[in-house]
Amino acid sequence: MIFLDPDKRVDLATAASHVGDGALLALGGGLSSRLPMALVRELVRQGRTGLHVVGSAHSMDVDLLVAAGALSICEESYVGFEQDLGLAPAYRRAAESGTITLRESCCVTILTQLRAAEMGLPFLPVRGIKGTDMRRLHPEYAETTCPFTGEVLVAVPPLVPDVALIHAPLGDLHGNLYLDKPYVLDERFAGASRAVIATVDRIVSTDELVEHGITIPGHYVQAVAEVPFGAHPASSYPNYAYDRDHMGVYVKAASKPESAAQYIQEWVMLPDGEDGYRAKLGDESLQRLTTWSESTEMWKGLFA
Numbered sequence: 001m002i003f004l005d006p007d008k009r010v011d012l013a014t015a016a017s018h019v020g021d022g023a024l025l026a027l028g029g030g031l032s033s034r035l036p037m038a039l040v041r042e043l044v045r046q047g048r049t050g051l052h053v054v055g056s057a058h059s060m061d062v063d064l065l066v067a068a069g070a071l072s073i074c075e076e077s078y079v080g081f082e083q084d085l086g087l088a089p090a091y092r093r094a095a096e097s098g099t100i101t102l103r104e105s106c107c108v109t110i111l112t113q114l115r116a117a118e119m120g121l122p123f124l125p126v127r128g129i130k131g132t133d134m135r136r137l138h139p140e141y142a143e144t145t146c147p148f149t150g151e152v153l154v155a156v157p158p159l160v161p162d163v164a165l166i167h168a169p170l171g172d173l174h175g176n177l178y179l180d181k182p183y184v185l186d187e188r189f190a191g192a193s194r195a196v197i198a199t200v201d202r203i204v205s206t207d208e209l210v211e212h213g214i215t216i217p218g219h220y221v222q223a224v225a226e227v228p229f230g231a232h233p234a235s236s237y238p239n240y241a242y243d244r245d246h247m248g249v250y251v252k253a254a255s256k257p258e259s260a261a262q263y264i265q266e267w268v269m270l271p272d273g274e275d276g277y278r279a280k281l282g283d284e285s286l287q288r289l290t291t292w293s294e295s296t297e298m299w300k301g302l303f304a
Helices: 012-016 037-044 060-068 091-099 109-117 184-194 205-210 242-252 257-268 273-281 281-287 296-303
Strands: 024-027 049-053 071-075 080-081 124-126 142-145 153-156 163-171 194-205 219-228
Touching: 012 037, 012 219, 012 273, 037 060, 037 163, 037 257, 037 273, 049 060, 049 142, 060 071, 060 080, 060 091, 060 124, 060 242, 060 257, 080 281, 091 257, 109 124, 109 153, 109 184, 142 242, 163 184, 163 205, 242 257, 273 281
Parallel strands: 024 049, 024 163, 049 071, 163 194, 194 219
Antiparallel strands: 124 153, 142 153
């Protein structure tokens, strides 16, 4: 869809209200970078259920949705905290118990499906998942024979998320967004999804945004909310690094259902929403994350 409202600025609660129960939801960013965490927390506050999440490789955003009981189907290539903090506890628990449906995919396959959607094609071929069990997890995949070489390839259908949640360092009132590289799948999500809901660390004038460069044009974006540190505890470069300490707090809490519920109550279900979340973190803690670029010693210290 194309959204041409001249002013798309809304508050966070209104932005998140565009995501309904059971939505096919694309999560922007990847691993622990530029995750739409403020929107994820607001979805938990609003009590969303039955979400079908797609993305590349993610961490706390997916795990928190699982811990809160908001997620039913997960279609990702990886969910975890990398070699730094290890496996995603709530996700692993739900996967092992079968309380969520896993449809493991790979980044290139999801990318190809998004490209098919953008180009209006009924399918595109992929080679990388031939001979894997991913076919068993995806009955919607088929086979096609190349008319030129005779090679049998996997045919994947277009992927059209209902909503893509994207966090950007900068945006303007029209919904234009600037992203720092790598873009992961965010550009493709914007083009393939029915709507983009965005949070930005800062809303700036269109002239200032153009100076940085427009990565996602505003006609894809239905609503934009200014939420400082909206990716926290993930990073939002160039503005701030990822909060390893707080991420560790979450991973430890998520190791058991009781402590995961306590984390959600203490850090998510705050009366003042994201204002309360930032206040609880404290200005000193948040500002420290913005110093990552001052020196090599400074950014190394953030991950010590």
